Amino acid sequence: MTLKETLRTDLTAAMKARDTTRSATLRMALTSVTNAEVAGDTAVELDDDAVLKVLAKEAKKRKEAATAYRDANRPELADKEEAELAVLEAYLPQQLGDDEVQELVRQAVAETGATGMAQMGLVMKTVQPLVAGRADGAKVAAAVRAALA
Known part of the structure; x- marks a missing residue:
């Protein structure tokens, strides 16, 4: 099963479990993957490495947004971004120390x-x-x- 298929399967499970944070995050991730697939001159199916790059980019966005919200004294929005980041990190390889x-x-x-x-x-x-x-x-x-x- 490819990573994209795993994301779709997990999205279905999150929707059935009524896990709004997880389902919204997975929807966003799948949308980003689809956008990356159709971004070039021709639409291509991304392999797992390319999907991982898209997920890493989205995780970086969440990390930066959480930092910005904390700096702006908006902890509720920072918490939301960090929750989305946690969902995305589950699909990324273990980060190096x-x-x-x-x-x-x-x-x-x-x-x-x-x-x-x-x-x-x-x-x-x-x-x-x-x-x-x-x-x-x-x-x-x-x-x-x-x-x-």
Whole structure:
């Protein structure tokens, strides 16, 4: 069963259980997947990796919105965004911790022989496939900057 089929099955189960947060979040996720499928010149069925990228993008939106709502002193809206984020995170791969990201960056720096910030792009190109979907790009970039500084 593909990830998209899993989302549809889970949506049906959430609707039957009258779980409004989960069903609304899964509907939003499926809509985003469909929009990504028809965004190009021709409509294509997304594979699981592409669906994961869409879900990661949606999760990032929820995380940023929750932070913005907390900063604006709107905890009820932040709680709603965090609940949606929790639903989306159930479908994403386990996120890497800071130590794991730093270790992967150290390995990439050693592998590429990078010595300064001029080689940051080279190190990022090496690290990105290793952390794909399992770490935020900003966190990886910060770790690379720290390693090369």
